[in-house]
Amino acid sequence: MEIGTHLASTLKSLRQQRGWSLDRASEATGVSKAMLGQIERGESSPTLATLWKIATGFNTSFSGLLTVPASGLKEPLFVLGSQQQADLPDEQLQVRPLFPFDARFGFELIELTLPPHTEHASEPHEDGVVEHVTVTAGTLEVLIDGHWHPLNTGDAVRFAADAAHGYRNVCDAPATFHNLIHYPAGTRA
Known part of the structure; x- marks a missing residue:
């Protein structure tokens, strides 16, 4: 799954699990209601700083916003050098x-x-x-x-x-x- 698509669905799911409106999510994260809505619709890619605000406000991990977690411990988890980097706008990092x-x-x-x-x-x-x-x-x-x-x-x-x-x-x-x-x-x- 592409990072932007995963982020959009994860953010919406986190908000819905908590029963939060966009206003409540904005209060918890310090990210504007408009920006959160754009991210959920896949219309905007947040900066690294914005991702950290979202993760902190939702009491979730940074990488959980960007990647699908591994399902179990029975199988090894390989990470290839060609693995996709997070494409964050206006970020040099x-x-x-x-x-x-x-x-x-x-x-x-x-x-x-x-x-x-x-x-x-x-x-x-x-x-x-x-x-x-x-x-x-x-x-x-x-x-x-x-x-x-x-x-x-x-x-x-x-x-x-x-x-x-x-x-x-x-x-x-x-x-x-x-x-x-x-x-x-x-x-x-």
Whole structure:
């Protein structure tokens, strides 16, 4: 299923499961009623920041908005290098869900690539969300508690993501990193 189609049906389903109107969903997410309606109809592709607002407002995972969760543990789950990246408008940050959120484990694993000389600010996520960032290529700086911390290939950091944080690449080559995002108990796919 194409990402935009999955997002549209997932958002509508989440809202209907809760019995929320678009107005109520807008209040919970901080995303306008008009934008939520456009996303549900497949008429608009949200930015990364908007997706995080929706995930937080609905107490659901980021990757659950973009991918169909794996059905079971009996069969291996292979993720191919050619797997589709999330096509997010006006975003320089490339996002590729590797292992979508599964409530049995409480985490998702996402690969992100930040082009040279770019910065991405991230608003606080839900209370209790923790990010584990490992740089797989290039050099990345991570904003934690108002301070930038440099990470080189192979370096990693864990931090509470329920506060403002960010990523920047001040180098001439792309920076790629894996982000294992752990959610508190009760988070839904």
